[in-house]
Amino acid sequence: GAGVSQSPSNKVTEKGKDVELRCDPISGHTALYWYRQSLGQGLEFLIYFQGNSAPDKSGLPSDRFSAERTGGSVSTLTIQRTQQEDSAVYLCASSLSPDKETQYFGPGTRLLVL
Amino acid sequence: GxxxxxxxxxxxxxxxxxxxxxxxYSNSASDYFIWYKQESGKGPQFIIDIRSNMDKRQGQRVTVLLNKTVKHLSLQIAATQPGDSAVYFCAEITPSGNTPLVFGKGTRLSVIA
Incomplete structure (x- = not known):
């Protein structure tokens, strides 16, 4: 079956530009998560969506980062005025329900800010 | 990659x-743990999980052991194969919610043929 998909797979941008990263979760999964993975580091939580509830934004590193989830399915992570330190792999995951369910990851978007 | x-x-x-x-792992209140495998250029892939009411769980060629006393988790891979070469992460979830997994920094496994 189809897994979590993300686009683009790679993105190169100039410092100061805005970028949008897209995530398509597994069909029927109600929970969606965004993580960031910098080179040589583990995964850093960014934001979490569950159904129609207000998202948990506690992991967003600055107000330049925002995310939305339309119709309880597709999500977009937006980074405004990108900085070089934003360069990382951005990973999306989804889970069937919020109750201790395994999170399944997409392949990630590799962002490089020049 | x-x-x-x-x-x-x-x-x-x-x-x-x-x-x-x-x-x-970091939080003694964590009650759910997952091991992920991440190959170069790919997202993390679920391997095996364990809940805090267990101390051992076995899958195909993999076993996870949980020692809550010392907050330690281990992943055992039997008969390691070249395809097992990857970075392995453990992750924990606290009872306060399902929310994000807290990941360790990872260990790179290199299989010598």
Missing amino acids: ESVGLHLPTLSVQEGDNSIINCA
């Missing part, structure tokens, strides 16, 4: 030997 982590702890194992990857 892209390196997932250039400065991670590395475990080198001969093909056919058993591998043991260790993880110390």
